[in-house]
Amino acid sequence: MKLPSSGLRSVLTLLLLLHLFALFVAVVSNFGARSGLRLQLREVPGVRPYLQLLNMDTAWNYHLVFGTxxxxxxxxxxxxxxxxxxxxxxxxxxxxxxxxxxxxxxxxxxxxxxxxxxxxxxxxxxxxxxxxxxxxxxxxxxxxxxxxxxxxxxxxxxxxxxxxxxxxxxxxxxxxxxxxxxxxxxxxxxxxxxxxxxxxxxxxxxxxxxxxxxxxx
Amino acid sequence: MRDYFTKLLETTGTAWNRFWFTPAEALPLAVIRIATGLVALYLHATYSWDIVYFLQTGGLLPVALNEQLFDEGLLNPARLSYLSYLYTPSELYVAHALGAGVLFLFTIGWYSRITAPLALVVSLSYVHRAAVATSEVEPILTMLQFYLCLGPCGKTWSVDSWLERRKRLRGVLIEPPLPTRFLSANVALRLIQVHTALACLMMGLAKLAGPGGLEDVVAWRDAWGTGDAVWIMSARPLSPMVDLTWLRDAPYVLQAWTHAIVVFEILFAVLVWNRTLRPLMLGWAVVHWGLLALISGVPVLSVLMVIANVAFLESVFLRSLLERAKPQPAVQARCSQVAA
Incomplete structure (x- = not known):
């Protein structure tokens, strides 16, 4: 298994972690009851515009029907x-x-x-x-x-x-x-x-x- | 104790590197590109009837609408769309036609490194401009398009690769061919896998969680818990694709189907990572999304979820499938004979 250089891996890892963190924020801040902490996570600089720009500001919680x-x-x-x-x-x-x-x-x-x-x-x-x-x-x-x-x-x-x-x-x-x-x-x-x-x-x-x-x- | 943490870090690091940074073939990305491009083209085409009615000055959806509806103190999302700066029918039709052209070029894989981001801009522009008319479909579509921008989705099964092959045959291109495995292909495929599993899990959890904030809890019957959800979906007057209300006489089928939907969506997110169980889960996914398309009211969501599942397929398996789909030499010869 040939891996890329450690420098490239470090940069990519950082970018991946930032993206995954944004996804995490999208899910926790849009799903269920919204506690103060969960809403504060949305205020981390850059997260909300990033999610909004990419149309990812959702929890993907598609229930379709609820009996309501x-x-x-x-x-x-x-x-x-x-x-x-x-x-x-x-x-x-x-x-x-x-x-x-x-x-x-x-x-x-x-x-x-x-x-x-x-x-x-x-x-x-x-x-x-x-x-x-x-x-x-x-x-x-x-x-x-x-x-x-x-x-x-x-x-x-x-x-x-x-x-x-x-x-x-x-x-x-x-x-x-x-x-x-x-x-x-x-x-x-x-x-x-x-x-x-x-x-x-x-x-x-x-x-x-x-x-x-x-x-x- | 120190040894334990050293070993833990090493193991985690190795697993992380193997998961994200092992180069992968671009074939699954190419298949996802073609399928996603076709869906994006279809959705784009369905706007052709309504684009002026919706978006022109004085249409159903004025630019200020998003600002009034989703006021979070941020930039109006509609401002991110080039469609917000077009007002007359002719301007909108020209932009719509150009958008269709970009999506077509992205689908056939022509200059994919450029057309993939452009196609994402086209799709996002419609989402941001008409946010209030979007459904569950658009986030999955734009998610796939975004990840396709990160990987070499046009490296194979594309006009790009066909042109490159032709240049080589003519001797115009003498540089050695690029490697067939790409780091960026793996990153894009892994992101699609993670995101698809996450979306599926959230769909299942949402069904288990219930609506929350109910005013009349006593009167509420948990549709996913009691097994009524499939019936409710089928019995809606406008949404279902086919009429399955004849299933009213088979309550056990309705209940089993309801519970199977929840069980699948929770299990898929976990078991699809197991190599042994993966084929089973992917087969189940095709049946699950296929059946759900009939009653959910959003069949395109089902199509997109099946397309996203292609990211879990091994390139070897995908290639053998595609080879089987190719016309056999005898058939090709017969076609040439007929053409002559």
Missing amino acids: REDRDFHCEVVLQPGGRSSAAESGGGDRSEVIPLMPADVWPGSRGRRYLMLAYNTAANAGSDQVESVLPAALASGMLRQRGVSEGTHLFRCLGLEPASRDAAASQRPQREPLPRVVYEADLLPGTSGWEPVKRSDVTERTESRSAEDQR
Whole structure:
């Protein structure tokens, strides 16, 4: 076995240890409860920019599902309100409301659809966090309405969670209707200085979409 | 006592040197380069429909979005992307086409020492610019691309090697051929191995750990513990690649599959280092990732994890596989006859 010179090995060992340390920090600071020490490790000079630059600031803890509300597929849409009206009664649909889905119906191939699902997932994940919950809806709604050429009125943005079918219900052999979507985030869209500004409907926490609204869609 | 520590240091040093600094063949890296390049090209191509809708001025993802969402007092990651400085559809389409060209050249192995880092820049630019649209796939893709930059991934099975061979045949190149084993190839392969095992372990541990921070713990059923996880993945309305909800009548299959996923991800990280068990673990990995691709909603993640596992294959084994895949002389002769 012919090894490189000891000088080269020393340099490489140092670089390897630095890289492995950065990976260690990425894992411990992104996984589980974050203690003070674990967060302080992120502040070691150079570590966070290095991880962020290389897209390695993650713990690779891909659980896929957890048996929680996050397991749902999410879907975002803008409901256009003719005449700028946005009362709850009108938001349910009706002949005059038009729905713009975030993800096109014929989206192909799969990885393209996954991006739209991730946008909706992140919208749902931020719902409830006062600091950021309206940031993504504002950007998405502005883009969707601009694409459609809508520049005025008051419309409705909402993020729906689509439940996985329950196994017991599916196994019962009775004809089942699809599980109803649950409204995770809902906001009125008002024209602002830099696009559309979502104003969250304060009475909405999380509720099941009404069957009539679902049927109309 | 002193002898013990001297011996410990010597043994550790020797093992470290053997692990990281034994020169290795570049063939596994070349295979990983081609496969990773194809995946990167595919993901790049899937942006073609949406790049303007997402990234143009007034699109779905304005540059300021990352700053607002991931405010850690650092530079906005989107600023690291060349796409953040392009605003019109024509600018974006030109950059997209050039990016596709770079990824293609990286895949075929043309000036790999240059195109590999450029391909990484292309992929990272999309990740940083549209961070909020990324999934579990991108960190594995960019991890592989980063390590390919460190090793001689274009030394074989590449346009570079084909051009070099042609020059030698013509007598243009008279320098002796380079050695077939490279220190940098070993470092790159070892890093891929370590990182892949770590990622797999973390995936398994995350499933065991549960979500944490639950508001309604009483109502929560641990999907990976009770064996429901595979059913939940299969029953999501939009994510799965194929409809496996007919498995509802086979609860034991669903539960066994769920537990097998966790067991594999934990065991792989440990047992793949054992030479005797490695073939078994790699075979299991192909089955595991193949089946998971059907229901996970991220089939490309499965593809990338299988590609990363190539780093664990011996060059001799890989060469014999590739030789077997080559057309036999009789077939080649027949093809030439037909062509004539």
